[in-house]
Amino acid sequence: xxxxxxxxxxxxxxxxxxxxxxxxxxxxxxxxxxxxxxxxxxxxxxxxxxxxxxxxxxxxxxxxxxxxxxxxxxxxxxxxxxxxxxxxxxxxxxxxxxxxxxxxxxxxxxxxxxxxxxxxxxxxxxxxxxxxxxxxxxxxxxxxxxxxxxxxxxxxxxxxxxxxxxxxxxxxxxxxxxxxxxxxxxxxxxxxxxxxxxxxxxxxxxxxxxxxxxxxxxxxxxxxxxxxxxxxxxxxxxxxxxxxxxxxxxxxxxxxxxxxxxxxxxxxxxxxxxxxxxxxxxxxxxxxxxxxxxxxxxxxxxxxxxxxxxxxxxxxxxxxxxxxxxxxxxxxxxxxxxxxxxxxxxxxxxxxxxxxxxxxxxxxxxxxxxxxxxxxxxx
Numbered sequence: 021x022x023x024x025x026x027x028x029x030x031x032x033x034x035x036x037x038x039x040x041x042x043x044x045x046x047x048x049x050x051x052x053x054x055x056x057x058x059x060x061x062x063x064x065x066x067x068x069x070x071x072x073x074x075x076x077x078x079x080x081x082x083x084x085x086x087x088x089x090x091x092x093x094x095x096x097x098x099x100x101x102x103x104x105x106x107x108x109x110x111x112x113x114x115x116x117x118x119x120x121x122x123x124x125x126x127x128x129x130x131x132x133x134x135x136x137x138x139x140x141x142x143x144x145x146x147x148x149x150x151x152x153x154x155x156x157x158x159x160x161x162x163x164x165x166x167x168x169x170x171x172x173x174x175x176x177x178x179x180x181x182x183x184x185x186x187x188x189x190x191x192x193x194x195x196x197x198x199x200x201x202x203x204x205x206x207x208x209x210x211x212x213x214x215x216x217x218x219x220x221x222x223x224x225x226x227x228x229x230x231x232x233x234x235x236x237x238x239x240x241x242x243x244x245x246x247x248x249x250x251x252x253x254x255x256x257x258x259x260x261x262x263x264x265x266x267x268x269x270x271x272x273x274x275x276x277x278x279x280x281x282x283x284x285x286x287x288x289x290x291x292x293x294x295x296x297x298x299x300x301x302x303x304x305x306x307x308x309x310x311x312x313x314x315x316x317x318x319x320x321x322x323x324x325x326x327x328x329x330x331x332x333x334x335x336x337x338x339x340x341x342x343x344x345x346x347x348x349x350x351x352x353x354x355x356x357x358x359x360x361x362x363x364x365x366x367x368x369x370x371x372x373x374x375x376x377x378x379x380x381x382x383x384x385x386x387x388x389x390x391x392x393x394x395x396x397x398x399x
Contacts, residue, residue: 024048033060
């Protein structure tokens with residue numbers, strides 16, 4: 021075990037790195053954050069912050085001298101850096117796991133080969149692949165960049181060859197996948213931890229709603245059938261086992277009208293849809309990340325209270341600072357802002373969680389509050 025008093029490193033300084041640092045510092049660890057942005061949110065809670073590119077040799081050498089174990093807060097960390105560090109210390113998740121999850125072609129191929137149900141897809145490496153791909157996926161379909169796409173970015177809904185070529189050209193003809201657009205009933209996500217001994221602990225299933233390709237609200241427990249929930253959980257455990265995964269893994273599923281589930285995508289880290297765990301579970305996803313990294317026993321994941329989480333996006337700053345008294349006047353609401361110094365549309369700035377036994381009422385309240393935040397500004 022790596023015990024409190026040791027120094028942990030995290031690659032990435034966004035809100036997920038910030039919340040990891042808070043959990044680790046609370047448990048008595050020192051934390052070194054590494055991110056090219058000198059104003060990254062995680063810096064506020066770091067013992068030391070390195071503002072350099074992720075392939076910077078000085079950064080690597082600092083970690084080798086001062087850090088006992090390393091984790092990541094986003095999937096686009098260079099895998100070569102992870103490999104260099106893993107030669108000398110514990111690194112989770114592994115470079116191999118991150119490499120699969122950061123590339124949609126590799127990810128979908130891994131899942132398909134493992135017998136995990138996914139939407140029909142085909143890798144697109146050049147223009148001639150597109151026509152063949154449409155025969156497999158049908159229309160409409162989603163063209164997605166294989167790398168560097170998230171929160172709806174790097175995706176295009178296409179109905180014909182001309183639209184697909186236009187998007188493909190606009191991205192510089194980088195590798196993509198063409199994927200069947202699935203008419204699903206609802207989306208759920210499962211966040212689970214797997215440690216070095218192969219022990220798996222899952223958080224309660226979450227149900228998600230999106231707006232413009234970005235998560236808007238999450239409700240737990242998910243209002244999905246017991247059969248669909250059990251199947252999604254079984255598939256999640258198969259995935260982490262076949263990946264030989266160590267760390268926190270988030271998996272998004274489409275639930276079809278007939279109850280079948282298809283994997284949409286994976287994230288090798290804590291996830292936006294898991295922020296409810298900060299206030300509604302015995303152990304939150306960031307403490308669990310620390311526990312896996314340090315070889316500690318996994319924490320309990322029991323749901324203490326039904327909860328709805330609402331994302332606070334940079335769009336709400338249009339016209340001025342939102343009036344936070346709208347949220348803080350709610351006695352069962354917990355506000356969490358990420359300490360970002362600048363806002364812009366589409367940027368995650370914070371979230372709130374509403375604890376309520378009536379999920380339907382809580383979700384309606386969450387959506388109402390998000391609408392009010394857009395209208396009411398601090399004088």
